[in-house]
Amino acid sequence: MSVVKELHKITSEFYNFLYQQDLDRDQEDLLQSMTDFLNKRENIMNQVKPPYSDEEKQLGKEIVSMDREIETSIQKQFAQLKGSMKQIQTQKRNNQKYINPYQNVSTVDGMFFDKRN
Numbered sequence: 001m002s003v004v005k006e007l008h009k010i011t012s013e014f015y016n017f018l019y020q021q022d023l024d025r026d027q028e029d030l031l032q033s034m035t036d037f038l039n040k041r042e043n044i045m046n047q048v049k050p051p052y053s054d055e056e057k058q059l060g061k062e063i064v065s066m067d068r069e070i071e072t073s074i075q076k077q078f079a080q081l082k083g084s085m086k087q088i089q090t091q092k093r094n095n096q097k098y099i100n101p102y103q104n105v106s107t108v109d110g111m112f113f114d115k116r117n
Helices: 003-020 027-047 053-101
Strands: none
Touching: 003 027, 003 053, 027 053
8 A cells, every 4th residue: 555545544534533523522532532643644644755646646635635624623622622721720710719718818908107217
């Protein structure tokens, strides 16, 4: 099997994985699977060398179109992950305020400073 065909196979597997899976499942598993696919693709892409046959050129066009859609899906996942991390930080902050509501109150109110020597 040529390297371009192998790259096409891995890219189509990754594409199908992204669009057929429930992307709301456990985010750690999803990220790990995505990282594995990206590492496999990177290794194969480093092996791709010209010249290309007509069939390989056609496969290359399909790879590029799938890659664009993969990129948008990854960007959506990244934005979703960023949003959930922001929500967790907000929840942490709110819980801390609930536990200790007087943590950030300044106590300078009733003090008198004598500026004479």
